[in-house]
Amino acid sequence: MNNSWRQTRILWKVKRRHFTKSVLLLLGICGAAPFLSGCWDRTEITDLAIVTAAAIDKKDSNQIELSVQVFIPSSISSGGGQGGTSQEGGGVTTLVRSEKGSNISDALSKLQSKLPRKIFWGHCKVFVFGEKLAKEGIQEQLDFLLRHPQPREKANMYVSKGKAKPILESLPPLENYSGEVLRELSDLHIGMLVTLQDLDEMLTGKPQAAALPVVKILPPGKGQKKLQGIPYIVGTAVLKKDKMTGTMTEKETRGLLWLRDEMESYTVTFQPKGVKGEISLNPVTAQVKIIPQIINEKWKVLVKVKTEGAVIQNGTNLNLSSPKSLKAAERAYQKDIEKRIEMAFLHTQDKKADILGLGKDFYRKYPKQFNQIENHWNDIFAKMEVEIDVVAHIRRQGYINKPAGLSENEVKDK
Amino acid sequence: MIRNVGKLLRKTKEKKSLIQNDYQDSKPADELDVSFSQNVETLRSVYDNCSDVMFRSFLLFGKTRAMLIYIAGLSDIEAIEQYVLSPLMQEASKEPQPLNEFIEHKMPVPKVVKVNMLADCIESISSGNPILLYEGESDGFSLGLSKWEKRAIEEPVAEGGVRGSREGFIESLEVNTSQLRRIIKSPALKIQSMKIGTLTRTNVSIAYIDGLVDKSLIEEITTRLERIKIDGILESEYIEEMIEDNPFSPFPQIMSTERPDVACSSLLEGRAVILVEGTPFTLIAPISFFSLIQSQEDYAQRFMAGTFIRWLRYFFMGLSLLLPSLYVAILTFHHEAVPTALLLSVAASRESVPFPAIVEALAMEITFEALREAGVRLPKQVGSAVSIVGALVIGQASVQAGLVSAPMVIVVAITGIASFMMPRYIAGITFRMLRFPMMLLAGTLGLLGIMMGIIAIVIHLCSLRSFGVPYLAPLAPLKGKELKDVLWRAPWWMMDTRPSFTGDSNVYRQAPEQGPNPKRGSETE
Numbered sequence: 001m002n003n004s005w006r007q008t009r010i011l012w013k014v015k016r017r018h019f020t021k022s023v024l025l026l027l028g029i030c031g032a033a034p035f036l037s038g039c040w041d042r043t044e045i046t047d048l049a050i051v052t053a054a055a056i057d058k059k060d061s062n063q064i065e066l067s068v069q070v071f072i073p074s075s076i077s078s079g080g081g082q083g084g085t086s087q088e089g090g091g092v093t094t095l096v097r098s099e100k101g102s103n104i105s106d107a108l109s110k111l112q113s114k115l116p117r118k119i120f121w122g123h124c125k126v127f128v129f130g131e132k133l134a135k136e137g138i139q140e141q142l143d144f145l146l147r148h149p150q151p152r153e154k155a156n157m158y159v160s161k162g163k164a165k166p167i168l169e170s171l172p173p174l175e176n177y178s179g180e181v182l183r184e185l186s187d188l189h190i191g192m193l194v195t196l197q198d199l200d201e202m203l204t205g206k207p208q209a210a211a212l213p214v215v216k217i218l219p220p221g222k223g224q225k226k227l228q229g230i231p232y233i234v235g236t237a238v239l240k241k242d243k244m245t246g247t248m249t250e251k252e253t254r255g256l257l258w259l260r261d262e263m264e265s266y267t268v269t270f271q272p273k274g275v276k277g278e279i280s281l282n283p284v285t286a287q288v289k290i291i292p293q294i295i296n297e298k299w300k301v302l303v304k305v306k307t308e309g310a311v312i313q314n315g316t317n318l319n320l321s322s323p324k325s326l327k328a329a330e331r332a333y334q335k336d337i338e339k340r341i342e343m344a345f346l347h348t349q350d351k352k353a354d355i356l357g358l359g360k361d362f363y364r365k366y367p368k369q370f371n372q373i374e375n376h377w378n379d380i381f382a383k384m385e386v387e388i389d390v391v392a393h394i395r396r397q398g399y400i401n402k403p404a405g406l407s408e409n410e411v412k413d414k
Numbered sequence: 415m416i417r418n419v420g421k422l423l424r425k426t427k428e429k430k431s432l433i434q435n436d437y438q439d440s441k442p443a444d445e446l447d448v449s450f451s452q453n454v455e456t457l458r459s460v461y462d463n464c465s466d467v468m469f470r471s472f473l474l475f476g477k478t479r480a481m482l483i484y485i486a487g488l489s490d491i492e493a494i495e496q497y498v499l500s501p502l503m504q505e506a507s508k509e510p511q512p513l514n515e516f517i518e519h520k521m522p523v524p525k526v527v528k529v530n531m532l533a534d535c536i537e538s539i540s541s542g543n544p545i546l547l548y549e550g551e552s553d554g555f556s557l558g559l560s561k562w563e564k565r566a567i568e569e570p571v572a573e574g575g576v577r578g579s580r581e582g583f584i585e586s587l588e589v590n591t592s593q594l595r596r597i598i599k600s601p602a603l604k605i606q607s608m609k610i611g612t613l614t615r616t617n618v619s620i621a622y623i624d625g626l627v628d629k630s631l632i633e634e635i636t637t638r639l640e641r642i643k644i645d646g647i648l649e650s651e652y653i654e655e656m657i658e659d660n661p662f663s664p665f666p667q668i669m670s671t672e673r674p675d676v677a678c679s680s681l682l683e684g685r686a687v688i689l690v691e692g693t694p695f696t697l698i699a700p701i702s703f704f705s706l707i708q709s710q711e712d713y714a715q716r717f718m719a720g721t722f723i724r725w726l727r728y729f730f731m732g733l734s735l736l737l738p739s740l741y742v743a744i745l746t747f748h749h750e751a752v753p754t755a756l757l758l759s760v761a762a763s764r765e766s767v768p769f770p771a772i773v774e775a776l777a778m779e780i781t782f783e784a785l786r787e788a789g790v791r792l793p794k795q796v797g798s799a800v801s802i803v804g805a806l807v808i809g810q811a812s813v814q815a816g817l818v819s820a821p822m823v824i825v826v827a828i829t830g831i832a833s834f835m836m837p838r839y840i841a842g843i844t845f846r847m848l849r850f851p852m853m854l855l856a857g858t859l860g861l862l863g864i865m866m867g868i869i870a871i872v873i874h875l876c877s878l879r880s881f882g883v884p885y886l887a888p889l890a891p892l893k894g895k896e897l898k899d900v901l902w903r904a905p906w907w908m909m910d911t912r913p914s915f916t917g918d919s920n921v922y923r924q925a926p927e928q929g930p931n932p933k934r935g936s937e938t939e
Contacts, residue, residue, distance in 0.1 A: 005643075046767070073762040073765040074762065074766075076759065123750065123754045
C-alpha cells in the first residue's frame with residue numbers, strides 16, 4: 001500500500017532538487033564568507049607581548065630611547081597544575097627591552113625585532129618621560145601615543161627624575177611590576193593624576209601649560225636587592241607648551257591639588273592659637289570653586305573652598321566637644337588651608353605657567369577680554385591677585401571626645 | 415527538465431485517487447453480513463496469524479450460536495466472565511425476548527454499542543472492546559470492557575519542582591484526559607479526539623475550553639492534524655514536527671509538557687492542548703518564546719521570588735548562548751576590552767595551552783555535550799562513572815596536562831549550568847546548539863561576528879509564528895499590559911487579563927482590584 005507514497009516522493013524530489021540546490025549554494029557562500037574574510041586581525045593571547053609600562057628617554061644626537069616593560073605570563077603561573085603562583089619574594093614578572101630610534105615608531109619597529117611576540121599597547125597604563133626629553137619637548141612623542149589606536153587615553157603620564165628606564169627596571173616587592181606601583185600610587189590621589197587625555201587637553205587648551213607628576217626611585221631598604229626599590233611620586237613637573245620648565249615640591253603639589261579640586265586623601269596638621277600641640281584632620285568633603293573675575297580691568301581670581309574634616313589626632317588639651325574650642329580649632333584649620341592654597345598659587349605664578357587651567361575659566365567667562373590678551377596671558381597670570389575664601393568645619397571627632405591620656409583637670413573645656 | 419516536471423505533475427494527478435484509496439484499503443469498508451458464520455469467517459481471515467486475538471464461541475441461552483471476539487490483555491477477562499458470559503450462558507428457559515434489547519439494555523456492562531460495519535468491529539476489537547456476534551443478528555455488539563496494564567501516575571521526571579502538583583501525565587490517553595478534567599471540572603472543557611496513523615491508529619485528543627479559545631485555532635489544528643498521513647505516531651514529537659509553522663527553525667513553536675497543571679494553565683489562557691496516546695508529553699499551542707522560559711514554579715511561589723528567578727533565568731539564558739563566544743572573541747580580537755589584571759591572569763593560564771582559543775572552546779564544549787548526552791542515556795548505576803570521568807579527566811587532568819586553560823573550564827562549566835537553567839529541556843538544547851555557530855562567528859569575526867549572530871537570531875525569532883501568534887509576543891509586537899508575565903511575574907491579583915494573542919473572546923479572568931489591603935477587610939462582612 002505504500003507504493004503510491006513512494007511515487008509522490010519521487011515527484012517531490014524532482015520538484016525540490018532545484019530549490020535545494022540554490023539553498024545549498026547560498027548556504028555555501030554565506031558559510032564560507034566568515035572563514036575567507038575573517039581572522040585577518042586574529043591574535044592569540046599567547047602571541048602578544050603585553051606592554052605594562054613604557055619609558056621614553058632622550059639620547060644624544062637627536063635620538064630617543066624607547067623602553068617597554070613586557071609582562072611574562074609564565075611567571076605567575078606554573079603551567080596550571082597546583083595553581084601555585086610563584087610571585088613570593090618579588091619574582092620577576094616583567095622584562096624590560098629598549099631600543100634607540102629617531103622617534104617612537106622608529107624605535108618600536110626596531111624593538112619588535114627583539115621581541116618574539118607582537119607588541120600590544122592596549123594595556124599600557126603608564127608612560128614615563130625622561131627628564132631630559134621632557135625639557136626638550138614631548139610633543140613629537142605625544143603624537144604617536146594619541147594617533148596609534150592601541151595606547152589608552154586613560155593611561156597615566158609621568159616625568160621621571162633623571163632617566164626613565166630605571167623606573168621600569170625596578171622590581172617592587174609588593175606589586176607585580178613597577179607600572180602597577182605607579183598606577184596604584186596615582187589612584188590614591190596623593191600626587192597629581194594626569195592621563196594621556198588630560199595632558200592632551202591641557203596642552204591644546206587655552207593656557208597651554210601642563211603639569212605632570214614627577215617620579216623617582218625609592219632606594220631599597222637594607223638587605224633588599226638592588227632593584228627592589230619602587231618608584232614613587234615626589235612632586236610635579238611644570239610644562240610650558242610641551243617643555244618642562246620647573247618642578248614643584250610635594251607640599252606645593254598638595255596645594256596645587258586643592259586648587260585643581262583633586263584633593264582626595266590628605267591630612268592637615270595645624271596648631272590652634274594659644275595652645276600647645278597640634279591637631280590632625282582628614283577631610284570628609286572638599287569642594288573648591290574657582291571664580292574668575294575682572295574688576296576695573298584688574299584680573300582676579302576668587303577661590304571658594306568648602307570643606308569638612310574629621311579629627312584623627314588631637315595632640316592639644318582642647319576638648320573638641322565644647323563649641324568654643326571647636327570654633328578655635330576650626331579657625332586654625334581654615335587658616336591652614338588658606339595658607340596652603342595661597343602658597344601653591346604663588347608658586348605656580350612663579351613658574352609663569354597656568355597649570356591650574358585658569359585661562360580656560362577666564363575664556364569661558366570673558367571670551368572677548370581673553371582674546372585680546374591671549375598672547376601675554378602668562379604675564380597676566382603671573383601678576384594676578386587671588387582671594388581665598390575658606391569655609392572649614394570639623395564634623396567628626398572619632399571615637400573619643402576628650403584628648404586621650406589626659407585627666408579631667410588637664411583638659412581645657414572652655 | 416521543466417518539461418519533465420510538468421509530465422510528472424500530470425501523472426500524479428492521475429495517481430492521486432489511488433493514493434487516497436490506500437488509506438481506505440487498510441480499513442475494510444464492508445458492512446457485516448447477515449450470516450453469522452460468514453462474519454466469523456471474515457474476522458478470522460482479518461485476524462489471521464494473530465495469536466493474541468481470542469475467538470470464544472458459546473451457545474447463547476443454550477441454543478443460539480454466538481461468538482465473543484477480544485484481544486487477550488486488552489480486555490477485562492474477569493468482567494467478561496462475570497457480566498457477559500455468565501448471564502448469557504443461562505438455560506434456554508430463561509431466555510429473554512427480544513435478545514438484542516437484553517444485550518443492549520439489560521446487561522451490566524458499562525457501554526454497549528451496536529456496530530454494523532466490519533471496520534468498526536475491527537476498531538473496537540483493537541482498542542480492547544470485545545465484539546459479540548450471534549446467529550440471527552446482522553449487527554455486532556461492542557462491549558466497553560477494555561482494560562489493560564498501565565503505569566501509575568507518577569511525579570513528572572523532566573519537569574520537577576519544589577512546590578506544586580506532583581502528578582504527571584502517563585502513557586494512557588484516558589488517564590491524561592481524566593487528569594485535565596479533574597482540574598477543570600467545567601463542561602466548557604472540550605476534548606475532541608481523532609485517530610492518526612494508518613497502522614498504529616493512535617488516539618489523539620485536542621483539549622480546549624469553549625469560550626476562551628479562538629475557534630479558528632481549533633479548526634486550524636484539526637485541519638493540520640487531519641493532513642498527517644503516516645504509518646504510526648509513537649511520540650508527540652511526530653505530530654509537533656508535522657504541524658508546526660516553521661519546520662526549519664531551531665526554536666520549538668509548540669511546547670510539550672508532562673504536567674497536567676501546566677497544560678491546564680495553558681487551557682485557561684485560551685490555548686489548546688494536544689494529547690497523544692502512548693506518551694506522557696502533551697503539546698501546547700500556540701506558544702510564544704517566553705512560554706519556554708516560564709516555569710510552573712514561578713507561579714507557585716511568592717511573586718517577588720518568581721520575578722527574581724525569572725530574571726536570573728533571562729541572564730543565564732544569555733550566558734548559555736554567548737559566554738563561550740564572548741570569551742573567545744575577547745581573547746582573540748579584543749584584548750583591550752578586559753581589565754588588565756584579568757588579562758594578565760588569563761594570559762598566564764593560557765601560556766602553556768597549545769591550541770588557539772576557538773579550538774579549545776569548541777573542543778571543551780563538544781566534550782561537555784558528549785558528557786551530558788552520555789549521562790542521559792546511561793543506566794543509573796553507570797551514571798556516576800561518567801560524572802567522575804567528566805570531573806577528573808575533563809576538569810582537572812586536562813588543565814594539569816596543560817591542554818586546556820583553567821578559565822576555559824570555568825567558562826564551559828558556567829555555560830553548562832546556564833543551559834540547564836531553562837525550565838524546558840528542549841529550549842535548553844536549542845540554546846546549546848546555537849552556541850556552536852556563535853562560537854565559530856566569534857572565532858572568525860570577534861564581537862562583530864557575535865553581533866551578526868545575535869541580529870540573525872533576533873530577526874529569525876521575529877519572523878517565527880506559532881499558529882499565527884508572533885513568537886516574541888507580547889514583546890514584539892509590544893503589548894504593554896501583557897508584559898506582566900514577561901518582565902516580571904505579577905502577583906496573582908494583578909493577573910487580570912488573558913493573553914490577547916491566544917484568544918481575545920474572554921479577556922478578563924478575575925474580578926478587578928482584588929489586591930488585599932486593610933480597607934477590604936470589612937467589605938466582606
